[in-house]
Amino acid sequence: MTHDHDLVLRPTAAQISTALNPPPGRNGGDLVVETLAGLGATTVFGLPGQHALGMFDALRRSALRYVGLRVENNAGFAADAYGRITGEAAPLLLSTGPGALTSLAALQEAAAASAPVLAISSQIPTPGLGGGRHGYLHELPDQAASFRGVVKSVHTVRTQSQIPSAIAAAWQSALTAPHGPVWVEIPQDVLLAETSLPVVTAMDATPDDLVPRPELMAVAADLLSRAARPAIIAGGGVVRSDASGKLKALAEKLDAPVVTTFGGKGAFPWNHPLSLQSWLEDRHTTDFLEDADVLLVVGSGLGELSSNYHTFKPRGRVVQIEADLGKLESNHPALGIHADARLALQALLETVEERTDESAPQRVREVLSQVTARIAAQELTLEQDVLASVRRALPADSPSCWDMTILAYWAWSAFDAQGPNTMHSAQGAGGLGYGFPAALGAAAADPGRPVLAVSGDGGALYSIAELATARQYNLPVTWLIVDDGGYGILREYMTDAFGEATATELTRPDYVALAESFGVPGVRTTPETLEEDLTKALASPGPSVVVLPAVLRMFAPTHLG
Numbered sequence: 069m070t071h072d073h074d075l076v077l078r079p080t081a082a083q084i085s086t087a088l089n090p091p092p093g094r095n096g097g098d099l100v101v102e103t104l105a106g107l108g109a110t111t112v113f114g115l116p117g118q119h120a121l122g123m124f125d126a127l128r129r130s131a132l133r134y135v136g137l138r139v140e141n142n143a144g145f146a147a148d149a150y151g152r153i154t155g156e157a158a159p160l161l162l163s164t165g166p167g168a169l170t171s172l173a174a175l176q177e178a179a180a181a182s183a184p185v186l187a188i189s190s191q192i193p194t195p196g197l198g199g200g201r202h203g204y205l206h207e208l209p210d211q212a213a214s215f216r217g218v219v220k221s222v223h224t225v226r227t228q229s230q231i232p233s234a235i236a237a238a239w240q241s242a243l244t245a246p247h248g249p250v251w252v253e254i255p256q257d258v259l260l261a262e263t264s265l266p267v268v269t270a271m272d273a274t275p276d277d278l279v280p281r282p283e284l285m286a287v288a289a290d291l292l293s294r295a296a297r298p299a300i301i302a303g304g305g306v307v308r309s310d311a312s313g314k315l316k317a318l319a320e321k322l323d324a325p326v327v328t329t330f331g332g333k334g335a336f337p338w339n340h341p342l343s344l345q346s347w348l349e350d351r352h353t354t355d356f357l358e359d360a361d362v363l364l365v366v367g368s369g370l371g372e373l374s375s376n377y378h379t380f381k382p383r384g385r386v387v388q389i390e391a392d393l394g395k396l397e398s399n400h401p402a403l404g405i406h407a408d409a410r411l412a413l414q415a416l417l418e419t420v421e422e423r424t425d426e427s428a429p430q431r432v433r434e435v436l437s438q439v440t441a442r443i444a445a446q447e448l449t450l451e452q453d454v455l456a457s458v459r460r461a462l463p464a465d466s467p468s469c470w471d472m473t474i475l476a477y478w479a480w481s482a483f484d485a486q487g488p489n490t491m492h493s494a495q496g497a498g499g500l501g502y503g504f505p506a507a508l509g510a511a512a513a514d515p516g517r518p519v520l521a522v523s524g525d526g527g528a529l530y531s532i533a534e535l536a537t538a539r540q541y542n543l544p545v546t547w548l549i550v551d552d553g554g555y556g557i558l559r560e561y562m563t564d565a566f567g568e569a570t571a572t573e574l575t576r577p578d579y580v581a582l583a584e585s586f587g588v589p590g591v592r593t594t595p596e597t598l599e600e601d602l603t604k605a606l607a608s609p610g611p612s613v614v615v616l617p618a619v620l621r622m623f624a625p626t627h628l629g
Contacts, residue, residue, distance in 0.1 A: 090266050096259040097126030099231040100188060102268035104159050105132060106232075107239050109186075111512055113147045115140050117163020119190035119206060122259030124161065132159075135512050135541060137505060138533035140167050144174025144185065145502050146509030148249075149469055149492055151184040153513040155310070157242040157250075162189040164256070165206025168214075173499045175218050178249040180496025181331060182308050182392070184242040185249040187219070188235065194226060194255040212253060220248040226255070228263050236273040243275040245391040245408040247308055278391050280407035280415055288364075288387045288403055289419035295362035297384075298324040298423075299344075303374065304331030305367020305391055311410035312336065312488040315366065318417050323425035324364070325432045327353060329374040330495050332367065334485030341429035345436065347481050349376055351626035352438040356431070360384050365402070367409040369395030373480075373495060377627040389413075443623055451478055451620050454595055458520070458548070459484060461602035466517050467492065467510040471503030473524030474556050474620045481623075501530025504547050508534060511543040518544045518606040525551040525576050532577075535586040538611035546605040546612045549579050552619045560622055583613035590615065 100123050104112065111133045116124040127134050137143040140162055147158035162168050168189040178185045191197065191211060192204040199209045208214070212222045221241040223234040231254065238250040292298055306315050306328075312335050319326045319342050326336045327344035336343055347353045354376045357363060361384040368374050369390060378399070386402035389412040396404040405412055443452070455478050462468060464486045470476035470493040485491035492510070494502035507521035523531065528549045538545055550556075554573040562569040583590035590613040593601040598616055605612040 090264060094129070094263050095122050095126065096228045096231060096254065096261055096263055097122035097124070098129060099228055099263060099265060099268055100235065100254070100259070101126045101130040101132055103232045103235045103271060105130060106268050106271040107236065107273055108156065109159050111135060111150065112159040112161055113137065113143045113150070113509065114161030115143050115163070115167060117167045117190065119192065119256040120161060120163040120167070120259070122256070123188070123190070135508070135537070137508070137537050140170035141174045141501065142505035142531060142534050144171040144178065144187070145505040146512065147185045148174060148178045148181065148183040149506035149509035150513045151178070151247070152181065152308075152492055153467060153489060153510055155184070157184040157186040157239050158509070160185055160187045162187060163206070164190045164192055164211065165208055168211060172214065172218060173497070175215070175249045177494050177497040177499060177502060179218055179220070182246040182248055182304060184247040186235070186238055186242050186252070187249060188252045188254065190259060191224070191253045191255040193257040197224070197226070197255065212251065215251040218249070219251045221250045223250070223252045225252065225258060228258055228261065228265060231258075232268050232271060236271045240273040240275055245275070245278045245309065246305065277411065278406070278408040280389070280405050280412040282415075284403065284405045285412065285415045285419060288405060289416055291362045291385055291387060291403070292322055292324075292364060292416065293421035293423065295322075295423075297360050298322050298362045298364065299357055299360035300324050300326040300364045300366065301329065301357065301368055301370070301374070302326055302332045302335040302366050303329040303368025305409040306332055306335040307367075307488050309367070309408050309410035310488075311413050314410060314413040314417060316340070318413055318420070321417065321420060321422050323423055323428045325356070325428055327357065329368050330480040330493070333480070333483070333491040334488040338484040338486065342432060344432055347436075347439045348374055349481055349625060349627070350439050350442065351376070352435050352442070354380050354626070356435050358383055362387065365389065366413065367391070370399045375399065379627045446623055448621060448623055450595060450618070451475075452482070454598060454616070454618065454620065455479060455482055457595070457599035458522070458602065461599050461606060462520050463518065463606065465490070466519060466606070467507070467514075468520040468522065469493070469503050469506035469510055471521075471523040471527035472498060472500050472557070473522065473527055473550060474552075474622055475522055475524075475550050477557065477622060478620075479522075500527045503527060504531040504545070505534050507545045507547070508537055508543050511545050512541070515544060518546060520606065521545055521547045523547065523549050524556055525549060525553065525579070526555040526574055528579065529574075529576065532582065535583060535588050535611070539587045542610045544610060546602065546614060548602065549613065549615045550620065551576065551579065551615055551617045556620065557622065579613060579615045588613055592617070
């Protein structure tokens with residue numbers, strides 16, 4: 069009997085000829101780009117550096133599309149968004165030492181958001197590996213050690229023959245649930261040396277399936293089938309595993325209300341009768357979820373932002389489905405099921421008994437009415453009007469990428485993403501500067517749709533250099549900069565905590581004039597003209613900047629007592 073693993077693919081005559089007579093002029097960098105192409109990559113992001121020139125030289129002999137950014141961290145954010153939107157591992161090519169280290173904040177965000185980023189960095193020459201102090205440019209005693217606490221896996225290459233297998237192993241790691249960033253490093257001399265190895269063709273790096281254990285699914289199905297007041301919290305794992313349709317089917321089969329986390333925006337239809345939307349920073353929502361006798365948590369670790377800053381204390385049984393083993397029962401005791409959200413939801417769909425609860429939509433309406441009344445009492449019309457203008461201006465299927473800014477914090481709770489995998493933010497690691505470079509990556513993933521980036525003036529200053537990238541590649545990104553003269557949210561936090569703010573006020577440029585100096589059209593708008601100006605900018609080809617001078621305020625928190 070023949071087993072699949074006994075089969076060996078027989079090369080064709082043409083493949084044998086190419087293998088025996090590889091084209092001249094190839095180096096180790098060619099093995100990198102050939103492997104990426106063989107794995108199915110089409111686009112790479114990055115920034116060249118002296119040790120990495122072998123990889124970048126090889127790009128001109130490759131069909132891979134290169135999108136070069138001006139700062140390594142921004143290149144990482146672009147790769148992050150590309151990976152989130154496509155579900156593919158996004159290659160990120162970097163140089164040694166400072167170049168590599170500058171990407172760390174972006175890789176932390178990718179890890180927190182489960183974005184598949186395949187970072188490939190050069191290293192100092194092979195004799196310098198192992199901690200000896202040879203005085204090479206960019207030398208670190210152990211460069212990989214800087215990344216081990218951030219990425220899913222680290223792969224160090226020492227010879228050219230190791231390159232294809234190391235990159236394939238990293239690719240598989242990045243795309244096995246939970247998705248995440250991985251790190252490959254290759255010494256300069258290995259990249260530059262001429263190679264006689266055959267051209268790399270198709271590579272097999274199929275991700276492993278994370279299948280739920282059937283005995284756990286049986287218990288979960290029984291709990292949900294017999295529940296009197298079931299509810300569902302849907303996190304980013306539902307979006308990453310493309311399981312929104314299965315979530316909707318399960319919620320309707322159980323008549324279970326659904327709230328999405330900020331990372332799970334769009335996982336459930338916003339205006340569905342069972343939708344509690346995303347108001348997790350609200351005590352009315354928290355109370356409702358605490359009252360559930362069975363709470364299904366899918367693709368969320370119930371961390372700080374998803375638990376109303378750890379004030380959420382469930383009283384019923386919790387069933388938690390989570391692909392990241394470290395998040396399983398990390399905050400609340402539960403029936404913990406280590407599995408991919410899509411596979412687990414499918415198993416539940418096949419095994420739960422249908423239940424009917426005609427009161428569920430009414431209870432959802434009551435909670436949303438209470439939330440609306442609480443916000444209405446705070447005189448925040450400006451903030452709500454600005455967010456509504458953004459929603460009306462943005463086409464329903466267009467991605468949006470949000471920086472850490474007050475309007476984004478509003479959007480986490482109050483913005484209708486109008487579909488899964490369209491709204492992306494840095495709420496995983498929470499670093500500034502995500503919005504604009506991420507939008508460039510989103511535009512590279514699908515240049516046929518306009519993309520919106522939203523930043524405050526503080527976060528915008530992290531990304532100004534990428535106006536050159538947007539112009540160079542003519543990417544259809546409209547950048548909305550809300551200019552309030554400083555770090556607005558920190559101004560609020562410090563004023564509330566200490567009575568006054570320190571180090572939050574900023575001197576900043578004329579953003580419209582600055583954009584135009586890059587050849588990017590810019591316009592200064594008002595809250596009254598924002599919808600019209602954004603609509604026009606988003607409908608225009610190529611990049612654009614819209615600046616809104618406005619001081620926005622946050623709604624009052626409910627977790628402080």
